[in-house]
Amino acid sequence: MHTDFVAALDIGGTKIAGALVDGHGQIVVRAQRATPAQDDGETVMGAVEEVLGELTAAPEWGRATALGIGSAGPVDATAGTVSPVNVPGWRDFPLVRRVQEAAGGLPVELIGDGVAITAAEHWQGAARGHDNALCMVVSTGVGGGLVLNGQLHPGPTGNAGHIGHISVDLDGDLCPCGSRGCVERIASGPNIARRALENGWQPGPDGDTSAAAVAAAARNGDPVAVASFDRAARALAAGIAATATLVEIDIAVIGGGVGKAGDVLFTPLRKALGDYATLSFVQRLEVTPAQMGTDAGLVGAAAAALARRTDAATV
Template sequence: MHTDLVAALDIGGTKIAGALVDGHGGILVRAQRATPAQEDGDTVMRAVEEVLGELAASPLWGRAAALGIGSAGPVDASAGTVSPVNVPGWRGYPLVERARAAAGGLPVRLIGDGVAITAAEHWQGAARGHDNALCMVVSTGVGGGLVLGGRLHPGPTGNAGHIGHISVDLDGDPCPCGSRGCVERVASGPNIARRALAGGWRPGPDGDTSAAAVAAAARAGDPVAVASFERAARALAAGIAATATLVEIDIAVIGGGVGKAGDVLLAPLRKALTDYATLSFVRRLTVVPAQMGTDAGLVGAAAAALGTRANATAAEV
């Protein structure tokens, strides 16, 4: 694998990023396009094809052994399709088949974006060295992924670990997913801001009503802002504890925009975990911030592709 490279795509509602990545997670070539998210499906695919075309123009392309794709979801890896919530033109879109054609027939591995970030954190980041981990992305939504027994565990469709839609409040607000009281409905950035505004928090002169503005207010001691983050922290703690109880993880990694709030979120989260993670086998659970930053999706998609390649090589031996 020392000479192997893989191609990687990170597809979201804002941008489509591509890279050639080496076996150590180093990004050697990059390409990017804005996602034409409101256009029809084939227009979105053309942007993906342009990114792959730019990568294929590199002299290193010939060494690429596979293509890994981390996409906003839901994804269905078993069918090779994607239906990203924020890209309405893609509903059951045959991304794997189209990407394979655009990449000259390379083998393709598709995973959800939460699983991709998990792969990156386990390979190169905060979950490195941990065989059983949950990684969470807390931003506009709440996603995640699992590492179990030292291996990425995407599940049959590539969505395992989607902690945002564990219900933590039986009588809670209806969630757009159709359930009630989901972690995401309490802990996502927009929902933290919504709760703060409903509680009487008011933005500063700039009118910024983002979760980052609520976090700044909480740091300054605003009690409504603090309470909104504390409630988000309790929802996250309940979801993390449920996951740990089910599959015995020993570390939870928190990434995403809301994860960047730091101690405003992590301090009440760690405190709340002591209330929820009470059984002997989950008490040692640690919670840490993500380390991988904006390249996590690309590095994780590459990790998934390299993992497939390594398994194939092992199978051939």
């Protein structure tokens, strides 16, 4: 087995992580900076360049053959640009060109962060061995990605599988994206917490009003907290069922902070799925927690770069 590496960047509103990853998905070198998310675009790019500087200084860099970027979106892989909602300084920012310049001209593959996590779960995690899968990240937002016919399916711009913005409530709340009743508007962590508070849930003495605190209250039987998670579970079930009906996935993998809520989320989710995934070809749909943890974005960006390299070699 050759010991080539692929470089990976995982860019979000909180942190910019970089790594060199081997052909088995193992991280051999890593670097990280906080994202200066409220600063101008060049300052954010400076943090990316610092991460790349650490990677290029590693002796293993000489064996890196490609670089994958998983970025908060929306991204546009055809234009090589990113406009992350949570990094206002980047609007149509030419990230691919700038990274290529900083990385000595390596081929660069750009995908959305939900697609990156999907690539990781399919390569090394809970969707391994499944040819048709949906992977979701349920945290501050709700993102996702698809594997179809055994291949990552990023779509032309790198955003395919963005389940957070499927509408599951036609007359529902206005979503910041401009649509109504989106999965994200109901099932993201902040929206679970918002609904619990609006309906009279009282946080404990520590004043913690996060979705994790609502999950803890639900575990202890608080009826308002339970109801908020049930509503989120129904929104997720409707979105998952719609996706499965459309493209025939057989597994849905759920990660992110809300995905860590355990039975508080998965028990009502599996029950609600029975109400929405009713046709014969979607009834055996499995729902399972993600396995890849905090390195999923890096491992997935590496997987996408590897897949592109393999495709290029077979052309």
